[in-house]
Amino acid sequence: MSIYINSFEFASPADEADFFANQLRTCYNGYYPFKIFPEKEFKRIDFSPITIFYGGNGSGKSTVLNLIAESAGITRHSPFSGGAFFETYLEYCQMFSSAEIPQNSQILTSDDIFDYLLNVRCLNNGIDKRRLELFDEFTEKRYSEFRFNSMADYDNFKEVVDAKRKRGTQSQFVKKHLMKNVDMFSNGESALKFFTNRITSKAVYLLDEPENSLSIPLQKELMQYITDSARFFGCQFIIASHSPVFLSIPGAKIYDLDSKPVSVKKWTELPNVRMFFDFFMEHKKEFEE
Numbered sequence: 001m002s003i004y005i006n007s008f009e010f011a012s013p014a015d016e017a018d019f020f021a022n023q024l025r026t027c028y029n030g031y032y033p034f035k036i037f038p039e040k041e042f043k044r045i046d047f048s049p050i051t052i053f054y055g056g057n058g059s060g061k062s063t064v065l066n067l068i069a070e071s072a073g074i075t076r077h078s079p080f081s082g083g084a085f086f087e088t089y090l091e092y093c094q095m096f097s098s099a100e101i102p103q104n105s106q107i108l109t110s111d112d113i114f115d116y117l118l119n120v121r122c123l124n125n126g127i128d129k130r131r132l133e134l135f136d137e138f139t140e141k142r143y144s145e146f147r148f149n150s151m152a153d154y155d156n157f158k159e160v161v162d163a164k165r166k167r168g169t170q171s172q173f174v175k176k177h178l179m180k181n182v183d184m185f186s187n188g189e190s191a192l193k194f195f196t197n198r199i200t201s202k203a204v205y206l207l208d209e210p211e212n213s214l215s216i217p218l219q220k221e222l223m224q225y226i227t228d229s230a231r232f233f234g235c236q237f238i239i240a241s242h243s244p245v246f247l248s249i250p251g252a253k254i255y256d257l258d259s260k261p262v263s264v265k266k267w268t269e270l271p272n273v274r275m276f277f278d279f280f281m282e283h284k285k286e287f288e289e
Contacts, residue, residue: 001049002234004099004204008045008068010037011092019088032083033067036060041261048253049230052239052246054270055257061240064257065206068238069107071095074206078111105204110212113191188218195222201233211243219245244273 011019016034023031037043037060045051045064053061066082068074070090191213199205207226211219223245229235239246247254247267256265267273280287 001230002099002202002236003047003049004097004101004105004236005047005068005072005095005238006098007047007096008071009094009096010043010067011089012043013038015092019092030083031085033060033063033089034085036063039260040257042255042257045255046253047236047238048251049235050226050237050239050249050252052241052249052252052254053257054242054247054254054265054272056242056272059257061257062208065107065208065238065240067093068095069206072097072101072105072204074101074105074107074204075103076107078109078115102203104200104202106198107206107208108195108198108210109208113194113213188213188215192218192222196225199225199229199235201229201235203234204236204238205229207237207239207241209241209243210239211241211246216245219243222246223249242272244276247273 011034016038019034020031040060042060053059053064055061066080066086067090069076070080070082070086071093072095195207195210210222214222226235226237226239226246227249230237239252241247244267246252247270252267254265254267254270255262256270258271259265268277
């Protein structure tokens with residue numbers, strides 16, 4: 001199993017103190033991402049082939065992914081702006097790699113999935129509009145008067161004849177002239193396809209809450225795809241998630257960003273997972289009926 005990014009160190013408390021000591025302007029409402037990680041006593045990340053950051057909203061797990069992505073120069077698909085002090089903060093951070101980071105490495109976010117689904121939907125809307133136009137064209141040909149003047153009119157003449165003789169149905173006419181809808185899947189299935197199309201081999205993949213848009217069965221499919229990609233195809237994964245499905249990936253190293261200090265934990269120790277466990281245990285008898 002491959003590890004390209006070995007470790008990442010955040011700005012130290014001394015670094016942050018130095019930054020604020022040199023701030024002359026005080027008109028900013030905040031200094032993101034300063035002040036986040038010292039409060040969590042989070043200093044360093046040591047990576048495994050699959051590393052997961054767990055935490056609730058505002059815990060900083062997406063910030064960690066963005067810092068790593070920018071430090072490593074990893075490809076983005078959606079615009080990103082970390083604010084006025086993001087680049088300054090990044091200068092205080094250090095990333096250590098044991099190998100050159102592959103060029104096909106990517107960070108895949110919820111915005112990327114949304115854009116992908118929206119593009120597919122827009123394309124399908126265009127196809128659907130063309131389908132309605134073809135329905136009208138079929139009707140027009142069936143009931144039109146057409147004169148065959150030259151061989152240049154042959155194709156259109158043949159379609160008119162087929163329509164009039166009912167040798168072709170409306171659906172056959174449309175199918176002949178129009179590609180099938182691109183989106184033959186639900187949003188969840190399309191989201192899964194988004195990931196499996198982009199995750200190939202020998203690269204680093206940063207996934208920001210990949211559970212969004214995925215049902216539990218589809219999460220399990222993607223979990224297995226991630227596991228196999230790390231085990232057999234030289235991929236390293238760095239994931240932000242609070243889904244029990246992804247947290248249960250065998251051998252994953254999990255940082256609990258809700259704890260202070262931030263520490264590595266087993267997935268069964270995490271509050272979100274324990275809550276699910278306790279809930280189902282309370283209803284155990286109902287499953288046994």
